[in-house]
Amino acid sequence: MTTECRIAAIGKHVGEVVTVHGWVYNTRSSGKLHFVILRDGTGLLQCIISKNDVSDEVFLAASELTQESSVRVSGVVREDKRAPGGYEMHVHDLHVVQLAEDYPIKLKEHGVEFLMDNRHLWLRTPRQASIMRIRHTVVKACRDFLDDRGFLLVDAPILTPAACEGTTTLFETDYFGEKAYLSQSGQLYNEANAMAFGKVYCFGPTFRAEKSKTRRHLVEFWMVEPEIAFCNLEECMQLQEEMITYIVCSVLERNARDLETLERDTEALRRVVPPFPRISYDEAVELLRSKGMDFTWGEDFGAPDETVISQAFDKPVFVHHYPAQCKAFYMQPDPDRPELVLSADLLASEGYGEIIGGGQRIHDRVVLEQRMNEHALPEDPYRWYVDLRRYGSVPHSGFGLGIERTVAWICGTQHVREVIPYPRLLNRIYP
Amino acid sequence: MTTECRIAAIGKHVGEVVTVHGWVYNTRSSGKLHFVILRDGTGLLQCIISKNDVSDEVFLAASELTQESSVRVSGVVREDKRAPGGYEMHVHDLHVVQLAEDYPIKLKEHGVEFLMDNRHLWLRTPRQASIMRIRHTVVKACRDFLDDRGFLLVDAPILTPAACEGTTTLFETDYFGEKAYLSQSGQLYNEANAMAFGKVYCFGPTFRAEKSKTRRHLVEFWMVEPEIAFCNLEECMQLQEEMITYIVCSVLERNARDLETLERDTEALRRVVPPFPRISYDEAVELLRSKGMDFTWGEDFGAPDETVISQAFDKPVFVHHYPAQCKAFYMQPDPDRPELVLSADLLASEGYGEIIGGGQRIHDRVVLEQRMNEHALPEDPYRWYVDLRRYGSVPHSGFGLGIERTVAWICGTQHVREVIPYPRLLNRIYP
Numbered sequence: 001m002t003t004e005c006r007i008a009a010i011g012k013h014v015g016e017v018v019t020v021h022g023w024v025y026n027t028r029s030s031g032k033l034h035f036v037i038l039r040d041g042t043g044l045l046q047c048i049i050s051k052n053d054v055s056d057e058v059f060l061a062a063s064e065l066t067q068e069s070s071v072r073v074s075g076v077v078r079e080d081k082r083a084p085g086g087y088e089m090h091v092h093d094l095h096v097v098q099l100a101e102d103y104p105i106k107l108k109e110h111g112v113e114f115l116m117d118n119r120h121l122w123l124r125t126p127r128q129a130s131i132m133r134i135r136h137t138v139v140k141a142c143r144d145f146l147d148d149r150g151f152l153l154v155d156a157p158i159l160t161p162a163a164c165e166g167t168t169t170l171f172e173t174d175y176f177g178e179k180a181y182l183s184q185s186g187q188l189y190n191e192a193n194a195m196a197f198g199k200v201y202c203f204g205p206t207f208r209a210e211k212s213k214t215r216r217h218l219v220e221f222w223m224v225e226p227e228i229a230f231c232n233l234e235e236c237m238q239l240q241e242e243m244i245t246y247i248v249c250s251v252l253e254r255n256a257r258d259l260e261t262l263e264r265d266t267e268a269l270r271r272v273v274p275p276f277p278r279i280s281y282d283e284a285v286e287l288l289r290s291k292g293m294d295f296t297w298g299e300d301f302g303a304p305d306e307t308v309i310s311q312a313f314d315k316p317v318f319v320h321h322y323p324a325q326c327k328a329f330y331m332q333p334d335p336d337r338p339e340l341v342l343s344a345d346l347l348a349s350e351g352y353g354e355i356i357g358g359g360q361r362i363h364d365r366v367v368l369e370q371r372m373n374e375h376a377l378p379e380d381p382y383r384w385y386v387d388l389r390r391y392g393s394v395p396h397s398g399f400g401l402g403i404e405r406t407v408a409w410i411c412g413t414q415h416v417r418e419v420i421p422y423p424r425l426l427n428r429i430y431p
Numbered sequence: 432m433t434t435e436c437r438i439a440a441i442g443k444h445v446g447e448v449v450t451v452h453g454w455v456y457n458t459r460s461s462g463k464l465h466f467v468i469l470r471d472g473t474g475l476l477q478c479i480i481s482k483n484d485v486s487d488e489v490f491l492a493a494s495e496l497t498q499e500s501s502v503r504v505s506g507v508v509r510e511d512k513r514a515p516g517g518y519e520m521h522v523h524d525l526h527v528v529q530l531a532e533d534y535p536i537k538l539k540e541h542g543v544e545f546l547m548d549n550r551h552l553w554l555r556t557p558r559q560a561s562i563m564r565i566r567h568t569v570v571k572a573c574r575d576f577l578d579d580r581g582f583l584l585v586d587a588p589i590l591t592p593a594a595c596e597g598t599t600t601l602f603e604t605d606y607f608g609e610k611a612y613l614s615q616s617g618q619l620y621n622e623a624n625a626m627a628f629g630k631v632y633c634f635g636p637t638f639r640a641e642k643s644k645t646r647r648h649l650v651e652f653w654m655v656e657p658e659i660a661f662c663n664l665e666e667c668m669q670l671q672e673e674m675i676t677y678i679v680c681s682v683l684e685r686n687a688r689d690l691e692t693l694e695r696d697t698e699a700l701r702r703v704v705p706p707f708p709r710i711s712y713d714e715a716v717e718l719l720r721s722k723g724m725d726f727t728w729g730e731d732f733g734a735p736d737e738t739v740i741s742q743a744f745d746k747p748v749f750v751h752h753y754p755a756q757c758k759a760f761y762m763q764p765d766p767d768r769p770e771l772v773l774s775a776d777l778l779a780s781e782g783y784g785e786i787i788g789g790g791q792r793i794h795d796r797v798v799l800e801q802r803m804n805e806h807a808l809p810e811d812p813y814r815w816y817v818d819l820r821r822y823g824s825v826p827h828s829g830f831g832l833g834i835e836r837t838v839a840w841i842c843g844t845q846h847v848r849e850v851i852p853y854p855r856l857l858n859r860i861y862p
Contacts, residue, residue: 006581006629021661023626023823041628041660042581070823072661097661098794100822120623120815121822123585129627136584143574150437150473153567154554157853158589158636159602159651161860171590173604173613175650175860176642182604182613189853192551192862195454196560197472198437204636205589211607219606220590229472230452230503230528363529384551384862391531391552392454392501422588422620429592429606431623431815 002074008042010077010087017092019074020045023124024065024100026107034062036091037084038073041129043257046080046088047073058094067106068124070097119422120431130258131419134251135407139203141250142224142401145243146201151226154193156186156202162381169208182207185400187330188385190227191361194396195388201226213426215415216303216353218404220424227398233332233342233360236397237318240346240356241274243401244316248272251410264412268350271314278318281340284309300326306353313349320344320359329375332360332395333367342397352409358399365389433505439473441508441518448523450505451476454555455496455531457538465493467522468515469504472560474688477511477519478504489525498537499555501528550853551862561689562850565682566838570634572681573655573832576674577632582657585624587617587633593812600639613638616831618761619816621658622792625827626819632657644857646846647734647784649835651855658829664763664773664791667828668749671777671787672705674832675747679703682841695843699781702745709749712771715740731757737784744780751775751790760806763791763826764798773828783840789830796820 005018022040029035032051037044049062065071075091105121115122122128143153159173159180171182186202193200203224210217226243228236248269251259259266279287288295291308301309301319310317321340324333331341343359362368368389372382407419417423422431436449453471460466463482468475480493496502506522536552546553553559574584590604590611602613617633624631634655641648657674659667679700682690690697710718719726722739732740732750741748752771755764762772774790793799799820803813838850848854853862 008581021629021825041583041630068823070825097826098824103822118815118818120620120818123624123627132583132585132628139584140574140578143571147571150439152472152563153570154563154852155636155653157651157855159638159855159860171604171606173602175602176640176857178860180860189551189862193554193852196554197563198452199472205586207590209607220588222586381861384549387549387551391534392499393529394452394501395528421585421624424588424590426607429590429609429611430812431620 046083067103068100130261141247156189194227222403225400307351310347348409360397477514498534499531561692572678587620625658653834738782741778779840
């Protein structure tokens with residue numbers, strides 16, 4: 001029995017005999033030598049099979065290996081600066097678990113629709129694997145950051161009786177005879193939980209049945225949503241910039257090789273440190289107009305607007321104090337200018353646009369009920385939400401960070417469809 | 432400005448002046464002294480307001496505090512063994528943020544339906560808060576355990592075109608003109624991901640539109656599902672017992688006070704160490720019959736059967752090698768007895784029943800296609816799943832751990848409805 005080892009840890013076994021389980025990424029031969037590059041999900045390893053070192057059967061099997069065949073190889077680990085990953089294996093034994101059929105994804109360019117149809121296989125390629133590893137780090141960093149600061153994870157329900165932000169983009173289902181909807185945000189439940197636990201977050205999938213086909217929109221996406229009792233807008237923004245910095249640092253630290261694979265400009269990421277610039281909505285409108293864009297005060301920013309604003313700064317930028325009309329009903333009005341609300345969005349740098357939406361929530365029952373009336377919201381499903389303003393209401397704030405937009409920005413990928421394992425889009429629910 | 436402090440950390444500030452934000456849990460008065468017990472989501476703190484130490488306004492305000500009023504208090508922290516939590520505050524100043532209306536949940540017994548209607552407030556009570564904190568630890572322990580062992584989080588989609596386990600218990604929705612279903616398991620996607628990354632897990636909400644009304648069933652529940660390439664049934668069971676032990680140890684370590692609040696017998700939890708007993712399905716049937724139960728070989732165990740089996744052991748017990756007919760189509764047949772499959776369920780101790788279902792998956796394409804035919808599964812939506820057996824198929828295993836059942840067992844609660852923040856049940860989707 002030799003030591004089993006994953007490729008990412010192979011450097012700890014130089015000079016030893018180890019066994020690796022993996023799949024064939026690429027092969028080449030030169031007479032008495034076969035070079036097989038293996039992948040195991042943690043990295044790539046060059047294996048050298050020499051006619052002198054192995055049995056005739058093994059040497060023959062090695063010559064017949066096809067792309068993505070599954071194998072078990074044993075051999076001595078050597079350092080080699082030229083090899084992918086910096087190490088190689090001189091193979092003693094090779095066992096073919098399955099000889100793969102002709103693999104559809106070749107080591108060449110394919111069209112996006114073809115790759116998306118084969119997403120279950122596309123994930124095996126180095127670029128996609130690097131994105132998934134960075135996604136893992138981003139999710140873990142969000143949780144670690146919040147857990148370390150005393151936030152309690154309190155899961156919000158997915159099946160809900162009421163809509164949180166508009167009803168036109170909701171997925172509906174039959175719930176034992178009643179209508180139910182898929183959650184677009186855990187926001188409202190978070191507020192109840194913040195009154196119970198002080199600092200909370202939920203982290204789950206959210207759904208928007210939007211007919212948009214842009215590089216920033218997914219039908220199903222993941223969101224982390226912290227909510228804090230006794231917290232105002234400025235404190236909320238401070239938490240956000242700390243959290244974003246922590247996430248970016250975690251990726252720079254743990255995914256250096258993945259960022260290299262993606263050819264990501266890491267200098268731009270290293271600039272992400274607090275404080276982030278803060279501009280008001282009014283200032284953002286002025287900025288757009290100064291860049292020659294035609295923008296009507298009171299409207300929400302579209303993707304092209306966000307790109308222009310975010311390109312004016314070399315760090316993520318907060319845009320705060322939006323007009324009430326572009327934000328959800330629960331946003332706290334600005335006491336000085338009641339046509340504005342105490343909200344802030346965070347736009348990622350390099351033109352990536354909004355990754356966080358957040359702000360301070362209404363804590364006064366009368367103000368809330370007035371807003372709910374203006375939005376023609378039904379009373380019954382929101383009864384519990386109004387209750388929160390009866391029994392120990394306090395100023396509170398929170399935000400929602402979109403995982404896919406954040407990962408796309410950190411990876412420098414153009415389209416969010418690459419940063420979620422199985423993207424759900426307007427015309428795509430397969431695989 | 433005094434130091435702000437949460438109640439859980441108050442012991443670090445003995446002799447200092449600190450400020451606490453919280454809600455009134457209970458009050459009593461004796462002439463010149465008001466005793467106010469505050470909660471802030473991390474614990475309870477007794478605050479003493481003496482007529483001699485505060486202004487007349489503050490003393491009057493303290494006398495008028497109602498249950499769940501929100502307040503900010505400042506004062507000196509003293510140690511006091513008799514106080515809840517072991518510390519108390521001698522208050523200098525108190526600011527009432529909001530005087531709560533008459534709070535519906537009194538410090539007495541209420542009916543379950545009433546409490547469930549007020550779940551957004553019920554969560555504030557000590558017992559429910561302890562359960563939520565233990566839930567947090569369980570979720571974190573699952574993730575830490577897997578992350579530390581090189582597993583990659585790869586999220587499975589929630590909206591899927593095909594059913595994984597039967598179609599009668601699926602929630603359906605309209606997906607831009609197509610039918611889509613809410614996921615019952617990330618299992619199939621996990622298998623694709625295991626072939627890409629070796630060791631993976633998904634962790635998300637799952638949905639069963641089951642009309643069952645038992646203390647073990649929720650319509651919406653959370654599941655963590657690890658999947659491992661190059662892994663057989665026995666290795667999979669070993670991973671499970673290590674993971675369960677890690678989870679239980681984490682709760683014993685981090686939630687001692689919560690377990691006390693729940694009056695949980697921690698001796699039973701301390702016995703949860705590997706190896707767990709393993710019995711075959713055949714042996715389990717014999718055991719049931721020896722206890723006088725009437726059981727037909729080939730059927731799946733019901734909740735009463737599981738209770739009897741689990742009560743025969745003082746640790747969680749694996750039941751392995753089930754008849755193929757009670758398990759999903761993708762389970763690997765036993766080479767020695769093809770009427771059985773290489774599956775194993777883990778039943779929690781103390782009569783709690785199944786918390787894990789898992790096993791080895793079919794890796795041979797021909798065997799898989801035969802099983803899919805027997806189950807009359809449509810070809811198209813499963814095309815990608817069959818692909819996994821064409822391109823480097825390997826023996827692989829995995830399992831699904833139900834978060835709510837695990838938390839219910841560790842907390843010693845009778846009904847899973849108490850261990851998820853907002854339970855979805857046959858007749859309940861509010862709040």
